[in-house]
Amino acid sequence: MLILYNKPYRILSQFNLNPDYPDRRTLAEGALPEGVKPLGRLDYDSEGLLLLSDNPKDEKAFLDPGNNHKRTYYVQVNGQPTVDDLEKIKCGELEIRVHKKVHLCRPAEVDLLEQPPEWLWERNPAVNADAQHRSNWIRLTLTEGKNRQVRRMTAKIGCPTLRLVRESIGDYSVQSLPSGVWMASNKPHF
Numbered sequence: 682m683l684i685l686y687n688k689p690y691r692i693l694s695q696f697n698l699n700p701d702y703p704d705r706r707t708l709a710e711g712a713l714p715e716g717v718k719p720l721g722r723l724d725y726d727s728e729g730l731l732l733l734s735d736n737p738k739d740e741k742a743f744l745d746p747g748n749n750h751k752r753t754y755y756v757q758v759n760g761q762p763t764v765d766d767l768e769k770i771k772c773g774e775l776e777i778r779v780h781k782k783v784h785l786c787r788p789a790e791v792d793l794l795e796q797p798p799e800w801l802w803e804r805n806p807a808v809n810a811d812a813q814h815r816s817n818w819i820r821l822t823l824t825e826g827k828n829r830q831v832r833r834m835t836a837k838i839g840c841p842t843l844r845l846v847r848e849s850i851g852d853y854s855v856q857s858l859p860s861g862v863w864m865a866s867n868k869p870h871f
Contacts, residue, residue, distance in 0.1 A: 684717050684733040686863040687855045690804050694722040694731060708733075713863055720744065721826060728804065729754075729847035730855035733863075743850075749824040753849045754831050755798055756819050758840035759812055766838035767791050770821070777833040786834060790822035800856045801846065808843045816843055 686708075693699060693707045705725065717733040720743040734740065742748060769775045773788035797818050808816070817840070821831060832842045848855055852868060 682714065682717065682735050683739060683866040683868075684713060684863050685853055685855065685858065685866055686711060686713065686731045686733060687858040687860050688723050688728060688731040689860045690728045691725060693725050694719050711861065711863060714865075723847055724829060724832075724845075727845040727847065728860065729845075730850055730853065731847075732850060732853060746825065750851045751822050751824055751849075752826060752847060753820065753822045755794075755801065755846045755848055756821055756831060756835060756842055757797070757808060757816050757844035758819060758835050759816055759843050760840040761817055762793060762819060762835075762838055762840050766840070767793065767819075769838070770834065775834055775837055777827070777830065777837050779827045779830070779833065784827055786827075786830070787823070787825050789824070790820075792820045794818040794820055798848075798856075802860045804844060812843050820848075 688694065691706060693702070693705050695707055696709045698707060699705060708719070713733060714735070716735040718735070718740065720732040720734055720740050723729065723731045732743065743750060770786070770789050770791045773786060775786045776783050777786060778784070794817070823830065827833075831845055835842045853866065858864060
């Protein structure tokens, strides 16, 4: 069984409580089917598509870096990315630090948007009103998933992430799902 879940903001991508953060909400409140596990993760402060499955083969296929599953994010950033910044992302010339090591990001698709997507839901709590006025939206598609990679990339170009929403993974999209809602997929798995 493959589940598409629109993970709300400030929910951990795990079912059990984290002893380091006992007050943080978890997937357990999402009334998800028993036996499913997250395929990968989506950070506590990020929203959007999280895939879950009860099939260990799905996890292996999804997490295998050789499969290059595209992940598309809509990112509200603080500031205005330059053409040069976006070109570095497109060409794979952006270096970030992950676990104290330098990582050269793979080439990625990136577009500066004139406005947020129409299908996007309101976040609770909303992004700070002052930051809203100086923010811009980008659409970013990656084929890798390093720890907090999108946030590290936007910080590296001088435009820290204010809001991060994963819209899709491969052919699976969250656009038709309200925040906090899940559905079983009838598409073939990976």
